[in-house]
Amino acid sequence: MNSSKTPLLEAHGLCFSYNGHNAVDKVSLTLTAGQFLGIAGPNGSGKSTLLRLLAGRLKPGKGRVLLRGRELNLVPAHSRAAEIAVLPPEPESTYGFSVLETVLMGKMLALPWWRDADGKALQSAEEALELVGLESVARRALTSLSSGERQRVFLAQALCGGPKVLLLDEPTSHLDLRHWLETMLLLKKLADKGLAVAAVLHDINSVAEYCSHALLLKDGRTSASGTTRQALTPETLRSVYGIEARQNGSGWRFALSDASPH
Amino acid sequence: MKNSSRYALLLLGLLAAAIAGVFSGAVQNPDLEMLLRLRLPRTLLAALAGAALGCCGSVMQAVLRNPLADPYIMGTSAGAGLGAVCALALGLQTHGPGFYALAFAGAFCATAFAYFMARAGGKTSAATLVLSGVMVSSFCGALILFFMIARQKESLPALLFIMGSVNEGSPSQLLGSAALFLGGAAALLPLSRRLDAISFGEEKAFYLGVNTERLKLRAMLGAALLACAAVGAAGTVGFIGLAVPHLMRALFGPNNRRLLFVSALCGAGALMAVDAAARTLLAPAEIPAGLLCALCGAPFFLYLLKRSKNEFF
Numbered sequence: 331m332n333s334s335k336t337p338l339l340e341a342h343g344l345c346f347s348y349n350g351h352n353a354v355d356k357v358s359l360t361l362t363a364g365q366f367l368g369i370a371g372p373n374g375s376g377k378s379t380l381l382r383l384l385a386g387r388l389k390p391g392k393g394r395v396l397l398r399g400r401e402l403n404l405v406p407a408h409s410r411a412a413e414i415a416v417l418p419p420e421p422e423s424t425y426g427f428s429v430l431e432t433v434l435m436g437k438m439l440a441l442p443w444w445r446d447a448d449g450k451a452l453q454s455a456e457e458a459l460e461l462v463g464l465e466s467v468a469r470r471a472l473t474s475l476s477s478g479e480r481q482r483v484f485l486a487q488a489l490c491g492g493p494k495v496l497l498l499d500e501p502t503s504h505l506d507l508r509h510w511l512e513t514m515l516l517l518k519k520l521a522d523k524g525l526a527v528a529a530v531l532h533d534i535n536s537v538a539e540y541c542s543h544a545l546l547l548k549d550g551r552t553s554a555s556g557t558t559r560q561a562l563t564p565e566t567l568r569s570v571y572g573i574e575a576r577q578n579g580s581g582w583r584f585a586l587s588d589a590s591p592h
Numbered sequence: 593m594k595n596s597s598r599y600a601l602l603l604l605g606l607l608a609a610a611i612a613g614v615f616s617g618a619v620q621n622p623d624l625e626m627l628l629r630l631r632l633p634r635t636l637l638a639a640l641a642g643a644a645l646g647c648c649g650s651v652m653q654a655v656l657r658n659p660l661a662d663p664y665i666m667g668t669s670a671g672a673g674l675g676a677v678c679a680l681a682l683g684l685q686t687h688g689p690g691f692y693a694l695a696f697a698g699a700f701c702a703t704a705f706a707y708f709m710a711r712a713g714g715k716t717s718a719a720t721l722v723l724s725g726v727m728v729s730s731f732c733g734a735l736i737l738f739f740m741i742a743r744q745k746e747s748l749p750a751l752l753f754i755m756g757s758v759n760e761g762s763p764s765q766l767l768g769s770a771a772l773f774l775g776g777a778a779a780l781l782p783l784s785r786r787l788d789a790i791s792f793g794e795e796k797a798f799y800l801g802v803n804t805e806r807l808k809l810r811a812m813l814g815a816a817l818l819a820c821a822a823v824g825a826a827g828t829v830g831f832i833g834l835a836v837p838h839l840m841r842a843l844f845g846p847n848n849r850r851l852l853f854v855s856a857l858c859g860a861g862a863l864m865a866v867d868a869a870a871r872t873l874l875a876p877a878e879i880p881a882g883l884l885c886a887l888c889g890a891p892f893f894l895y896l897l898k899r900s901k902n903e904f905f
Contacts (some may be wrong), residue, residue, distance in 0.1 A: 388799055411801025422793035424657045425846035435789055436800050443782045443849060484796075 336398075337362050338526045339414070339495050344383050346376075353379040355550040356393070361495060366521035367528040368537030368558070370488065371547035372571055377530040378419070380547065381499050384528065385416045411436065415488035417498040421480075429483050433458055433468075436491040450467040458486040461516060463509075478504040482544035485513065489520075502536070514540045530552075535581045538562055546570045584590035598843050604852060606861040613638060613864035616872050630760045637766060638867040638881070639860035640759045642825035642836075644773045646859020648818035649833025650840070650851045651780055654787040656707070659838065660722055660896065663699075663819045665831030667728030671702025672816070672823035674732040677739050685763040687824060692772060695823055699816035702728050707812070757880040758826045758867045769825040776817030777856065783810060784849035791846065829882045831858050831889020832866075838896070861897040 339361040346354040354376040361367060361384075367586075369377050382388040384395060386402045388495060395402040407412075423432075431456040434447055441447070447455075459465045462482040467475065472483060482506045488496060501517070502510045513538045516578070516585050518540045537544050537558060544561035546554040547570075554566035569577035574585045613635035614627055645663060652661040652668075662670045675698025676691060684690040706728040710721040711875050740751065781856045786807050790797040792803045822829065837851065863881065866888075870879045 385799060389796060407798075407803050408801040411799065414799075416799040418793075418795055421796045422657065423791075424659070425791050425841065425857075427788070427791070427846050430793075431788075435785075439785050439789060439801055441785075443785050461883075573800065584876070 337396075339384060339528075340396040340399075341380075341384060341393065342391045342396070342520070344380070344395070345392035346379055346383055346388055348379075348391050351570075352550050354383060354390075357545075357547070357550070357552050358393075358494075359545060359552075361526045363494070363524045363526050364521055365526050365543055366518060367540045367543045367545060368541035369545045369547065370527060370532065370537050370554070370570075371528045375547040375570075376550035377547055378499050379550075381416075381497050381530055385414060385497050386410055387416075400484055408440065411439075412491060412549060414495045414497060415491060415493035415495060417484055417501055418490050419432065419499040419503060420477075421484050423472045423480065428468070428473065429459070429464065429470055429472055429475070430455055432472050432483055433486045434489050436487060436580040447521070452508060454492070455486075455490050458490040459483075461489060462486045463512065476504075478509060481505065481583070482509065493525070496528075497527045500530055500532065500589060502531075502533075522568045534575075534584075536569065538582060539580060595844065599854075602843075602857055602861075606857055606864075609861040609864040609868070610635060610639070612868040616868045633761045633766055634867070635756055635765075637761045637769065637825040638863045640766070640769045640773055641758065641822040641829060642832055642859035642861065642866075643856040644769070644776065644818040644822040644825070644859070645754055645829060645833040646836040646855035647773075647777060647780065647852050647862070648815045648841075649859075650837035650848065650855040651787065651811055651818075652784075652833070653837050654791055654848050654851075655720060655808055655815075657793065658721055658790055660893070661725075661836070662831070662833035662837075663703075663815065663822070664762040664828065664833060665722060665729070665893075667702040667706045667732060668699045668815060668819040669823055669830070670729040670732035670736075672696070672699035672819045672830045674698045674702070674735055675820075676823060677736050681739055683741060685764075685769050687762060689768075692768050692820055692824060694847070695820045696772075698732070699819040699823070700813060702732060703812050703816060703819075707808075708709065709849065727889075736790035757878075757882060758817025758870075760861070761825070765824060769821045770822035772817050776814045776821060779810065779814040779817065780852060781849070783807060783814070784847075784852060787811065787848040789844070791900055800820050826863065827880075827882060829863065829885050831885045831892065832862055834896075835889055836862055836893050 333433065337360045341357060341359050344354050344357045345352065357380055369380060371377050381389065383390050389403060398407055404576045411536060434451060437451040437454065456465060459468055462485050464479065464482055464486065472480060473498060504514050505513060509532065514536055517527050517529065541558050543556065544558045544567055545552060546561055552559040553570045568587060572587060574587045576583050614631045649662040652663060652666060652720040655658055674694040675694040679691040680686065706725040710724040786802045789800045789802050789803060790807060795803050837855050840851055840854045840858055844850050867881050868883050870881045870884050873879060
């Protein structure tokens with residue numbers, strides 16, 4: 331995953347353990363502008379933990395995360411939030427904020443508490459809602475939407491602040507086929523425009539088709555990394571998932587292997 | 593209904609409650625001097641306590657992401673009551689600085705203890721939180737009763753703290769509660785945007801740039817100041833802090849900058865009205881305001897539980 335561009339986010343030898351179990355073990359990566367990194371691996375392989383480490387939510391036991399060359403845990407919270415937007419898998423929504431209020435929330439935190447949203451902030455929120463195709467529900471309560479729609483609202487919230495790095499944990503898990511396709515194309519387009527995107531994805535075909543780079547994790551360790559073409563091979567997929575994988579055109583077909591450890 | 597109509601309705605209710613507070617009750621031949629000397633301070637104390645409880649309830653419901661949280665259920669009011677009773681036991685002046693300092697320490701420690709006891713693995717379950725708040729509240733109540741039995745001389749003020757009751761009060765009581773209320777409101781208003789963000793969960797708020805641990809500490813300190821203001825003015829009155837934010841959220845939405853303000857207004861009106869009713873329902877006898885609040889508030893809590901279909905847990 332080396333690139334001639336200046337890295338926005340770097341991880342060096344990250345380790346993190348829960349109750350003595352190594353969830354992430356010596357993982358390193360570099361994320362540059364325009365890169366779309368797909369992070370894949372079996373359940374419990376440390377994908378979400380890695381994403382939380384990259385977002386600064388968890389502090390690594392060993393190793394470090396750098397944002398534009400600066401230790402992430404030394405970056406003030408508001409500066410971190412301005413640079414890195416994160417979409418967790420299932421954000422809560424306890425009270426009935428409207429969709430527009432939800433999308434504006436990141437912008438509003440940067441304003442003094444007595445000031446209302448200005449025209450510029452409202453315009454960015456409306457543009458972000460348009461990107462995810464939800465401009466028609468801007469005034470509705472978030473709690474009245476389906477889980478798929480809510481997921482797209484939080485994607486709009488992440489985009490509204492104009493981040494440089496976008497980290498997503500299973501961004502398409504609640505989406506129907508059309509919205510899944512629209513979201514993957516949107517993420518690819520955003521990366522093409524210079525955003526650095528890293529997404530935890532379960533679908534290897536999505537990684538193959540839309541991501542520029544891939545990182546395969548197994549038991550918290552890096553099994554394969556590099557460009558999508560380098561990282562996704564029948565050998566690496568067999569080693570990570572214990573299945574037989576065969577390339578079929580631009581996609582992959584899978585079969586259970588007798589040698590499967592599962 | 594437009595927001596301006598809702599504000600007008602709220603102010604009208606507040607005015608009606610204030611008039612009822614000053615002019616209603618078992619008074620023979622009321623004169624202006626008596627009303628100004630006795631009723632006005634009492635009504636102001638009820639307004640202060642109600643405003644503090646409304647504001648405190650909305651902050652607790654936001655920061656704990658639990659629509660069932662309020663200073664009474666979470667043990668904050670009982671902690672403040674215990675602190676106040678300790679001040680009486682130590683011979684400190686009622687409604688003096690030492691009295692309020694101990695009430696504040698009691699409120700903060702009780703809330704923080706209930707919160708940290710309910711927290712496990714970085715998460716706080718709503719059910720555990722309510723249970724731990726109820727336990728802290730019972731424990732503080734038991735200590736107050738213990739004190740009453742041990743020190744019979746000071747048992748009447750202690751009983752009033754437990755039951756929640758507004759009386760004519762003194763200038764120092766009014767000033768002390770007003771200062772604590774203003775301090776609490778001034779500490780909490782600047783947090784309103786961050787309270788909005790934490791409604792989406794601590795992880796999401798962190799990603800939006802909120803220092804969640806600092807926010808929770810500041811919100812609990814502000815809530816403890818407000819609970820102290822309420823306990824200093826009217827003892828441990830329950831359920832205003834639960835019902836008022838619910839009603840205001842339904843009318844004005846969940847935006848905390850607006851919610852803190854309208855909950856304070858509605859809480860003030862509600863406790864002034866309850867105090868007026870407490871004086872008039874069984875006149876010339878007076879019912880403690882806390883008792884009336886519990887009579888109306890406990891069924892409201894059960895209604896919320898039933899309506900929630902366990903989704904708060």
